[in-house]
Amino acid sequence: MRASFFCVGPLLTRLGEAKIPLPGGCNIGARPVDEHINGLKALGAEVEVINDVVKAKVSTKDKRLLGANITLKYPSVGATETILMASCLALGKTTISNPAREPEIQDLAKMLNSMGAKVFGAGTKRITILGVESLSGTSHCVIPDRIEAGTFLIAAAITRSPLIIGPVIPNHLSAVISKLKECGCSISQHGNHHLKIIPREILGVDITTSPFPGFPTDLQAPFMSLMATAKGSSKIKERVFENRMQHVLELNKMGACIYLENNTAYIKGVKELVGSNVEGGDLRSSAAIILACLSAKGNSIFTGLKHLDRGYEKLEEKLTNAGSIISRKFDQITSHSSFSNKIISEDNIDTQKNAA
Template structure:
């Protein structure tokens, strides 16, 4: 639940204790996509009418975006697993650094605020330390749409150029298919005057989900999911009810965990074609994949080494590179993992090697020779997806592992350990007495019983 609270557990004081060599069995309920929900929350700034978002995941990143919206005067009401967003009393002002620090998605607000109010001031974004993620594409695109932009002391200040009160449609060609830039520019163009085309646009499912919701609100967006997106600006956008798509990264993580433990599980609900690159590689490595409607079942026995190379959608997702690397550590034979999206997303390699993996790293390419098993250890995850990879490694390993860095994990996985426990893994979240006071918008953790029901 989302509510007001005076206390917030300090996640660095928590760890997951895992008794290794477990097996998974059962059905996993997949939550709404974090990366979609965050941008949909930002897009609510484009209207004065109520938005109802269904299937919102309960994550610390969602909590942070909620705090940003609340700071701008947006009223948020959580009821019956849906979030009601009322932007009636929104006021345009600079977003505080302490709210946006650590949440890269906060920068998406700049496109919506600029096109709606004519100006915006947003601090430079934070997020996981996985490498350079420049905002050049966002800035250049907004300038092309008619904005004047300066950056002073870490604050991006944008204003519609001249005496005009609207951005103007234009042709934008992105140098790379940046998801964040594509989303920012779609929102900005939705209320611009005239037609905007975005060439070399990102094609991720989260882009398509954003366009689907904006069109429900009255936008005129065509060809989302293709390399060129067309947006005809409208005068205003209205409210709507929209259900967030299932999280393909959470889904892929559970499929990989099942493969790593020679297990059989079913994940649902999912959109199977969102996971095609992942399921193809799991099949290639020896798992049996069965797709029925909005569910995917996996049966795994022996795993053989396969090569992967991350790529923008519909390629293999960078967010599942670390979990898949954990799987390959115990595969028969050799494999090669090539990371092409981020230059600093191999932080898990030396930790897997500490557990007994045989991985040689050459820049952003990992060469793996499979071993029979890993050894349990105490380790600290350095980012969201490396933390998930270490948990999978802990489940594979002999003995007990304690995984720290849950402040990263809880950004992207709702009640991850409780879902694993429901599937049969011996895993426990351990707390110490250290907490600190924070008076802010907060997501209350669900009880274990409720979470178990959600996992089933």
């Protein structure tokens, strides 16, 4: 898994040495770790890649990295996290210019600070880290998964069904909420940590993915499923990854009218999609296809759960609680679905049942 590579920074700064295989993850285009490696080298580490294994070590007598001024060529979330964790115990001050500004970066900085780190500016165009001698244990509650919440907002829109979703931090989904409102959905705060969406006639709108606070690349595929059923035409441009359109072929199998040119999809909305045997090629394209199955006429059989399960916990259970007719058997999900006015809550599935 790609997340395994995030161990390299903490291991290096705590132990002075780390060996980590190059990461895998979804096949959505080039996802190099050059920025991770360049950042570690800037902090004084010796890094080499031998037989697809990254070997890093600190050669100073005290095994401490040294603070540095680092400018990222691209605001990579992973590279920002690697440098942030590695520099907390470095000697002196580190600055990261052009860092990722995603909410997850801000949450990581918050947790590190609760452990005794001195991190300033997370969520802005420059992060400053003052190295400390040691970190201590802490208790930390991670922020809600904005991509899962966004997926359920789109699920409600594609099935034209009202839904209450939570917990959600609306500011983390501003670009998505804006586009859903633009295409015909009413979205409002419901209590302290929930959103209520009421879809009306869905109209085609254009999106272009970009780093936070722009429209997230992780919701490009689900939004395309929605646009496939919208009235009118739309255009979706993917600017983060060069191979993140694997869902187009499967959606067209279901009756969608999508023309792909490089990393831009031109979509002409159809009245309805038709159930089919479909397969997911990566995590987010799998979510997109599942949403298409929810809205399609007739039964659908989806295969490729190994991708889906990496990013969504008990997805079919949550969808069932929201009114879908969906079941899992081995590596397949069968869907014949309709939504009603339900509550999706990531933190308490029993609440969903009681509130339905």
